[in-house]
Amino acid sequence: MPNYELKAEQINALSEQVSNASCVVVGDYRGMTADQMDNLRKLSRSENVHIKILKNTLAKRALNGTQFSCLDDVLKGPVMLALAFEEPGSAAKLIKRVMKDVDVLSVKGLSLGDDLLGPEQLTAIAELPNREQALSMLLGNLKAPTTKLAQTLQQTYTKLAYALNAYNDTKAN
Incomplete structure (x- = not known):
């Protein structure tokens, strides 16, 4: 050749x-x-x-x-x-x-x-970042707002429960 x-x-x-x-x-x-x-x-x-x-x-x-x-x-x-x-x-x-x-x-x-x-x-x-790292970062960013919303709603219910418990304690005394 x-x-x-x-x-x-x-x-x-x-x-x-x-x-x-x-x-x-x-x-x-x-x-x-x-x-x-x-x-x-x-x-x-x-x-x-x-x-x-x-x-x-x-x-x-x-x-x-x-x-x-x-x-x-x-x-x-x-x-x-x-x-x-x-x-x-x-x-x-x-x-x-x-x-x-x-x-x-x-x-x-x-x-x-x-x-x-x-x-x-x-x-x-x-x-x-490689492909897997980039996808996990993207999923983390997509998941963050819903996680924060769930935590905020949970804190509201927790504060309400504490307030009702404190009110119940004051009524019991």
């Missing part, structure tokens, strides 16, 4: 993965040891994050035509793509956690869709 056909297959496969992703983080991995990279890959498998290291030209072609085409500007030098599929913040959480241990790993940019976000936004994206 000629080299250009192989590259075309790689581009199509990566483009399909990127179009299914919910978040892409572009990082600079220069200076990472093989052990650090292995650790990153192991952690990424457990978090359902795909790590891709490839040439910029292939990455640009794969990102072209997807919602992450805005990342073309940060594809300079050696880059690593971290693709999150189920939870948008999972790639950012993984990279942030690894950056604590690996000083040479840095973020060039990230995207949740059509907008390019800078490296300073990594923490904000990493702190996004």
Whole structure:
């Protein structure tokens, strides 16, 4: 198989993965040891994050035509793509956690869709709640007014009972 056909297959496969992703983080991995990279890959498998290291030209072609085409500007030098599929913040959480241990790993940019976000936004994206946490927060907020109403009504009946009990005690004496 000629080299250009192989590259075309790689581009199509990566483009399909990127179009299914919910978040892409572009990082600079220069200076990472093989052990650090292995650790990153192991952690990424457990978090359902795909790590891709490839040439910029292939990455640009794969990102072209997807919602992450805005990342073309940060594809300079050696880059690593971290693709999150189920939870948008999972790639950012993984990279942030690894950056604590690996000083040479840095973020060039990230995207949740059509907008390019800078490296300073990594923490904000990493702190996004996952789907279960967001749903539980929503249910808690929906449940709060009815709970407060029930507590208020209960307190009214309790105060009435105390008042009647006190009145009954004064009549008994």
